[in-house]
Amino acid sequence: MPELPEVETTRRGIEPHILDKTITDVVVRERKLRWPIPAKLAERLKKQKILSVERRGKYLLICVKDGTLIIHLGMSGSLRILPANTPAGAHDHFDLVIGKQCLRLRDPRKFGAVLWQAGPKSGSQSGYVETHKLLANLGPEPLSDSFDTDYLFNLSRKRQVSIKNFIMNSHVVVGVGNIYASESLFRSGIRPTSKAGKVSKARYARLVDSIKQVLAEAIEQGGTTLQDFSNEEGKPGYFAQELKVYGREGQACYICDAPIQKTVIGQRSSYYCPKCQKT
DNA sequence: ATCGCCTCCTGCGCGC
DNA sequence: TGCGCGCAGGAGGCGA
Numbered sequence: 001m002p003e004l005p006e007v008e009t010t011r012r013g014i015e016p017h018i019l020d021k022t023i024t025d026v027v028v029r030e031r032k033l034r035w036p037i038p039a040k041l042a043e044r045l046k047k048q049k050i051l052s053v054e055r056r057g058k059y060l061l062i063c064v065k066d067g068t069l070i071i072h073l074g075m076s077g078s079l080r081i082l083p084a085n086t087p088a089g090a091h092d093h094f095d096l097v098i099g100k101q102c103l104r105l106r107d108p109r110k111f112g113a114v115l116w117q118a119g120p121k122s123g124s125q126s127g128y129v130e131t132h133k134l135l136a137n138l139g140p141e142p143l144s145d146s147f148d149t150d151y152l153f154n155l156s157r158k159r160q161v162s163i164k165n166f167i168m169n170s171h172v173v174v175g176v177g178n179i180y181a182s183e184s185l186f187r188s189g190i191r192p193t194s195k196a197g198k199v200s201k202a203r204y205a206r207l208v209d210s211i212k213q214v215l216a217e218a219i220e221q222g223g224t225t226l227q228d229f230s231n232e233e234g235k236p237g238y239f240a241q242e243l244k245v246y247g248r249e250g251q252a253c254y255i256c257d258a259p260i261q262k263t264v265i266g267q268r269s270s271y272y273c274p275k276c277q278k279t
Numbered sequence: 280a281t282c283g284c285c286t287c288c289t290g291c292g293c294g295c
Numbered sequence: 296t297g298c299g300c301g302c303a304g305g306a307g308g309c310g311a
Contacts, residue, residue: 003304034287034307058305075305076289091289109288111305134307161282170306178304246304266283269302 002073004142004175005215007058009222010079015053017081018062018098022049025097029088034074034113037094041116045069045096057138057174061129062096067118068129069096074111080104139173142211147173153204159196165266166196167211176211179246180218182271184210186245191277192270193263245271 002010026042038044048064055061060079062069071079084102088095094105094114105114117135119128129135140147152173159166164185167176176184185192188206190199199207244254249262253273263270 006304034305072305074288075303107288108290109303109305111287159281165282168306180304267285268304 002058002075002077003177003180003218004058005180005218005222007060007073007175008055008219010073011053011055011060014079014081014103017101018050018096018103019053020050021098022047023064023096024099025095027095027097027102028093029095030093030110033093033107033110034072035115037114038116041069041114044116044118050098056130056135057141057170058177059135063129066120067116068132070113070115070117070129070132070134071105072113072115074107074109074113076109077105077107077112080106137171139169139171142173142175142215147208147212149201149205149208152208153201156196156199156204161196162192162265163190163194163196163199163207164192164270167207168266168268173211175215178268178270179243180211180214182246183244184214186272186277187214189277191279192265192272194279245273247271 023045024047026045028037028041031037031039044067045064048066050062050064052063053060054063058072060071060073062071071077073079080103082102082104084095084097084100086102086104088104089106091108092104092106093110096103105112115132115134117129117132119131140151152167155172156163156166161169164181166172167184168178168181182192184207187210188203190203190207245260248260248271250259252258253260253276256273256275258273258275260271261274263272
C-alpha cells in the first residue's frame, strides 16, 4: 500500500500516541515477514521509553535508548493504534503494547519488515540507525534541499535505465514509488521510457520540482484523515490524491484530451500521456 | 558499477 | 455464485 506520503502520514498519526510512552509488552504472532522478526526483540524493547518516531524513506524508525525498531510496511502493511485488548485479526502480526493501547502491524502480503538496530540514538536525526545495512546506502530525502537538479542530473549521466526506474531506485532518491513516479513524470512532461542519461538538465529541474510537489501535496492531503487514525477503520488518505495518469489507461488526458497509455517498465505498470510526454 | 529479472505473500476484481 | 486468472502501491538479491 504505502508510498512515502502514506508512511509519513502513518508516522504523524502514531507519533502523538506513543512518543515518550513506555513499551510494556511486545507481541509477535507471525515472525516470518520479509525477514524474520528478531527473536530477542521483546527483551530489547520492554520497559523502554520511546524517544522519537522518525522516518527515513519508507522506513519507520522508533527509537529507544539502546537502539531502534525499524518497520517497513511493504506493499500491504498498515499500523494502527488500538485498545490493547482488541482481538487480533488474521494478518495482525505484531503489537507494540503501550499500557492500555497498542501499536498493531497488519500486513496481509507479509512483504513488510520489523527489524532491530542496536546502538544509541545520537542527535536529532536518526543517528546510529543509519548504519543499518538497509539504511546505509539510501539516496536523499526527496523533500530535502540536498535533492536538487544538480544532484539528480549529475547522477543520471551515462545511466542507461529508463528515467522511471531511475527515480524509483532508492539509492538515487528514496520514497518515489510506482504511482508517484508516473505522476511526477507526467507533470514534468517526460516520457517514462526515456533513458535517464539522455534527459536534459532543464527537464530534470522540472522533474525535481514535480516530485517535491506531488509528494508534498499527498502528505498534506493524508493529514486530513489523521483524526481517524486510531479508529478500527481509519487508514491514511491514499486515494485523497488526485491522480492525473495512474490507473487512467484509455481515459482522456486532463491537459490535451489524448488517451492515456499504459506500458510496462521493469515489470511495473506505467502510465503516461503520449502527447504531453513525447520524449 | 549497472541492469534486468526474480522473488516473497495474500486479496481482489474481472471474465467466463 | 463460483472459479481461475492476472494483477497489485516494495525492493533486496542475484546473475550477467
